[in-house]
Amino acid sequence: xxxxxxxxxxxxxxxxxxxxxxxxxxxxxTIYNQRTENYTNTVSNQGIRGQLLYxxxxxxxxxxxxxxxxQRPDGYAQVYAGTAPTQRADFxxxxxIIADLGYDLPSRNPFDRVIDHDTPWSSEQDFGGxxxxxxxxxxxxxxxxxxxxxxxxxxxxxxxxxTGLSAIARSQAPSIHHQYSQELRYAGEFSDHLNGTxxxxxxxxxxxxxxxxxxxxxxxQWRFVQNDQDPLWETPGLLDGLTQETRxxxxxxxxxxxxxxxxxxxxxxxxxxxxxxxxDQKEVDFERTVTxxxxxxxxxxxxxxxxxFTPISFRTDIDDWNLSxxxxxxxxxxxxxxxxxxxxxxxxxxxxxLGGIPSEDGxxxxxxxxxxxxxxxxxxxxxxxxxxxxxxxxxxxFHTDIKDYQTNVRSSQLGVxxxxxxxxxKVRVRGVELETFYEHPGYFRFNASVxxxxxxxxxxxxxxxxxxxxxxxxxxxxxxxxxPGISKWTVTVGSEIHGKGNLFAEKGEFFLGADLYxxxxxxxxxxxxxxxxxGGYALVNGRLGFRGNKSFSIFIWARNLFNKDYFxxxxxAGGNAGHYAGVLADPATYGITTQFxxx
Numbered sequence: 001x002x003x004x005x006x007x008x009x010x011x012x013x014x015x016x017x018x019x020x021x022x023x024x025x026x027x028x029x030t031i032y033n034q035r036t037e038n039y040t041n042t043v044s045n046q047g048i049r050g051q052l053l054y055x056x057x058x059x060x061x062x063x064x065x066x067x068x069x070x071q072r073p074d075g076y077a078q079v080y081a082g083t084a085p086t087q088r089a090d091f092x093x094x095x096x097i098i099a100d101l102g103y104d105l106p107s108r109n110p111f112d113r114v115i116d117h118d119t120p121w122s123s124e125q126d127f128g129g130x131x132x133x134x135x136x137x138x139x140x141x142x143x144x145x146x147x148x149x150x151x152x153x154x155x156x157x158x159x160x161x162x163t164g165l166s167a168i169a170r171s172q173a174p175s176i177h178h179q180y181s182q183e184l185r186y187a188g189e190f191s192d193h194l195n196g197t198x199x200x201x202x203x204x205x206x207x208x209x210x211x212x213x214x215x216x217x218x219x220x221q222w223r224f225v226q227n228d229q230d231p232l233w234e235t236p237g238l239l240d241g242l243t244q245e246t247r248x249x250x251x252x253x254x255x256x257x258x259x260x261x262x263x264x265x266x267x268x269x270x271x272x273x274x275x276x277x278x279x280d281q282k283e284v285d286f287e288r289t290v291t292x293x294x295x296x297x298x299x300x301x302x303x304x305x306x307x308x309f310t311p312i313s314f315r316t317d318i319d320d321w322n323l324s325x326x327x328x329x330x331x332x333x334x335x336x337x338x339x340x341x342x343x344x345x346x347x348x349x350x351x352x353x354l355g356g357i358p359s360e361d362g363x364x365x366x367x368x369x370x371x372x373x374x375x376x377x378x379x380x381x382x383x384x385x386x387x388x389x390x391x392x393x394x395x396x397x398f399h400t401d402i403k404d405y406q407t408n409v410r411s412s413q414l415g416v417x418x419x420x421x422x423x424x425x426k427v428r429v430r431g432v433e434l435e436t437f438y439e440h441p442g443y444f445r446f447n448a449s450v451x452x453x454x455x456x457x458x459x460x461x462x463x464x465x466x467x468x469x470x471x472x473x474x475x476x477x478x479x480x481x482x483x484p485g486i487s488k489w490t491v492t493v494g495s496e497i498h499g500k501g502n503l504f505a506e507k508g509e510f511f512l513g514a515d516l517y518x519x520x521x522x523x524x525x526x527x528x529x530x531x532x533x534x535g536g537y538a539l540v541n542g543r544l545g546f547r548g549n550k551s552f553s554i555f556i557w558a559r560n561l562f563n564k565d566y567f568x569x570x571x572x573a574g575g576n577a578g579h580y581a582g583v584l585a586d587p588a589t590y591g592i593t594t595q596f597x598x599x
Contacts, residue, residue, distance in 0.1 A: 030587055031077050031113045034106050035164055040121050041075035041584075059137030068128035077121045079110045080162055081570055081582035084531040088471035089228075094578035097223045103165055110582050111565040116164035119171065124155035129179075141188015141195075152177040155210070160574040162581040166218025168414075168574055169241075173355070174210035179203070185258075196261035203254040207354070212245035215414075216292070217308055224577045225308050225414060232300060242293035244309040248354040249285040254278065268332045275325035280349040283317035284369070288356060308414055312356075312364040320350040320373055336386035346376035348406055353420045358474075371421045375403040392437040399430040401458075407484075409464045409526045414575045424460035427483060429453065445496045445513075453490070455483035466529035470576040481528045487519040487536070501546070508548040511555075515541045524570040532580060537566040545593075553595045563588040 029039025047069040054062040083094050090096055098104065106116040129150030136143045155174045161167035185199025217239045226233040260274035290309045294301065326344035333339065351371035358365050382396040405424040431453035439445045457463075463478045496513035503510075518538035525532035540562055545555020569583040 029074060031075075031079060031115055031584065033077070033115050033117055035116050035118055036120075038074075040077045040115070042073050043075075044072045046070050061135045063133045064130070065133070066128070066130045069126070071123070071125040073123050075121050076123055076583070077115055077117060077159070078162060078571070078581035078583055079113065079115050080105050080108070081110045081567070081580055082531060083579045084468045084529070086468060086470040086576065086578045088578075091229060092224075092226070092471070092577070097577060098163070098165070101165060101220055101223055103163065105163065110567075110584065113584065113587075115162075117159040117162070118164050118166055119159035119169060120157050121159065122155065122157045125153065127152040138186070139188060140190075141186055143186050144184070146181075146183045148179075148181045150179045153210075160215075161224070162573050162579065165220040167221045167224050168215065169218035170214050170216035170243075171574070173213035173246075175207055175213075176210055177205065177207045179205045193264040194261060196259065198259040199257075201254075201256045201258065203252075205250075205252040207248070207250040209247050209249075212247050213355075215244040215246075215309070217242040217414075221308065221414075224575050227307070230304075232304060235294065235301060237294045238301060238304065239293055239308060242305055242309060243291050244288060245291065246286070246288045246356060248287075250282070250352065250354055251284075252280070252282045254280050254349065270330040270332075272328040272330070273325070274327075275323070278322045278324065278347070278349065279319070280322070281317070281319040282350065282352050283315075284352040284354060285315050286354070286356070286369075287313040310359045312359055314364055314366060314369060316352065316366070316369050318350055318352065318370055322347040322349065322373060338384045340380075340382050340384070342378070342380040342382075344376075344378045344380075346374075346378065348374035348376075351406060351421055355420055357420050368420065368422065371406055372404040372423045374406050377401045390439045390441065392435075394433075394435045396433045397431070398433075400428065402427045402429075405457075405460075407526050410572060410576070422463070424457050424463065426458040427455065427460075428458050429455040429483070429486070443497065443499065445498070446494070448493045449491070451490045452488060453486055454488065455486040457481055457483065463527045466525060466527040467531055467572045467576060467578070467580060468529060470578070476527065478527050482523050484523045484526055484528075487522045489518075489520040489536075491518045492516065498547075503546045503548070503554075504552065506546075506548040506550065506552045508546055508553070510546050511544070513543045517541075524567070532570040532572075534567045534570060537564055539564055551596060554592070556590070556592045559589045560586060561588060 029042040031039065031041045033040050047067065049067040050065070052064040054064075056062070085093060091100075107114045127150070129148060131146060131148040133147075134145045153176050156172055158171040159168065160171040181201070181203045183199060183201045185197055187195075187197040189195040219237075219240045221239045221242075222233045232238075256276055256278045258274070258276040261272065263271045263273075265271055288311055290305070290311045293305050296302065324344075324346050326342060328340055328342040330338055330340040350373045353369055353371065357368040378398065378400045380396060380398045383394065385393050387393050403426050405427040406421055407424055408419050409422045410419040431451060433449065433451040435447070435449035437447045457479055459479045460481075461477045461479065462475045465473060465476045469476065492515070494513070494515040496511055498509045498511035501508065501510045516538060518536070520536040522534055523529075523532065524534050539560050541557070541559050542561050543555050543557040545553070545557075547553045547555075564585075565587075566585050567582040568585050570580055571583075572580045
């Protein structure tokens with residue numbers, strides 16, 4: 001069930017106005033945990049937002065905004081989805097491991113929505129912020145200043161072995177983020193044929209762990225990590241309570257100068273150039289300690305413990321300059337028919353890994369600590385048209401080349417079970433999109449789009465191996481393979497019928513609408529795996545309600561109306577023992593939303 005409400009009204013004529021809004025969402029769990037005999041993946045969100053508008057004089061407006069959201073879901077649990085045979089020895093295959101430990105899964109059908117997890121799941125969040133925006137009319141334009149602060153407190157808990165075994169007893173990475181930003185820009189008309197924007201932007205961010213990011217081994221972990229049948233692995237208590245504590249500290253400053261022009265060269269030709277000069281400075285102080293487990297002076301046993309969790313520490317900082325921009329040339333052939341071409345140069349700034357990096361012989365692979373910036377070359381050709389009244393037909397073709405593509409990859413090493421960022425030398429994405437829209441005022445609305453997208457790694461020579469090749473080496477050349485998350489085909493269709501009417505003396509319109517979204521299959525793994533592909537699916541959503549003109553609206557809605565079972569993501573369990581889990585999409589979900597204004 002979902003409810004929303006707002007209160008608004010002028011306090012002192014048109015000089016000062018305030019608005020306060022509340023929102024809340026609650027949903028019962030959709031996955032049953034037989035270990036705790038409770039449902040998980042619940043939703044419990046509450047939020048508040050306020051605005052204060054001050055108009056001290058002509059041409060000046062000042063808006064103070066603040067918001068806070070509290071989320072306390074019991075989730076989001078991932079369910080066992082399958083097992084892939086790896087290249088490790090037979091005794092290290094998942095099915096043999098759980099058989100030797102006398103364990104079986106509660107269900108091998110993920111859409112039974114049943115789990116047996118001994119670590120609680122939670123995704124607690126508190127986030128919000130304050131911003132002050134001032135608009136001052138100057139000449140033929142407006143000078144805008146925006147000052148903002150935002151905070152995000154993150155308190156997760158996860159069962160990263162996805163079973164009732166105590167292999168990973170705890171996995172959690174609580175942290176607190178603070179962001180401060182200041183933007184100053186001027187937008188205006190410079191002549192009858194030229195207008196544009198010029199500005200500057202500064203941003204500072206800091207991130208710290210709350211206590212420590214914790215990964216704790218349980219008494220069953222030795223069966224998942226042993227590399228041979230050395231009886232020392234069976235030493236009682238060897239890994240019990242062995243705990244890896246990570247304390248990352250991150251600081252980031254970014255500054256930019258930017259500008260964009262809209263230049264009407266002639267009645268038919270227009271030019272839209274833009275630029276951004278960006279500076280980034282980042283630093284990380286990373287420390288990982290290991291405690292617990294069997295207390296021993298035996299160097300062979302200590303070496304086994306270090307093969308599970310390795311203490312490492314490093315400090316590094318980096319800075320970088322980037323230039324980006326775009327150039328769009330447009331041509332209006334006839335009324336309501338426009339062709340355009342765009343070239344843009346973009347980037348993703350240099351990065352640093354905060355969740356850890358793989359190690360070799362107990363030493364961190366420091367070359368993986370720094371993530372090189374992406375360089376993006378994007379080309380686009382398009383047609384925008386209105387073939388007849390209230391109708392739109394647009395066609396776009398695009399081609400994108402990305403150098404040093406930043407992607408999150410997974411390691412078979414347990415200590416970096418959450419993965420780390422790495423660079424692929426070059427990727428390419430290209431495709432075509434067609435979209436159309438039609439509206440019959442007061443009665444009917446229709447929209448549809450279809451897109452074809454092809455994405456592949458042109459060159460990625462040192463990618464981690466896919467799940468089924470675990471044990472056959474740590475890295476692989478996956479050049480020519482598909483990019484994750486991209487469907488070849490995506491289709492959307494939506495329609496709505498509506499008509500004027502009254503409800504509880506409120507004038508407005510009644511409406512009935514439905515939307516279809518479909519996509520073809522896609523890879524869910526950075527290194528393509530035949531076990532981690534998600535099949536295509538189609539979803540239908542619906543809504544029925546009343547939109548008031550002034551103070552009141554209400555509607556009922558349904559998502560995934562026909563209760564389609566599908567995955568949002570598939571991912572290996574920590575340590576890559578062969579089993580993998582799925583992030584289940586929501587089943588059929590229904591609710592009611594109300595909106596109202598007072599005063």
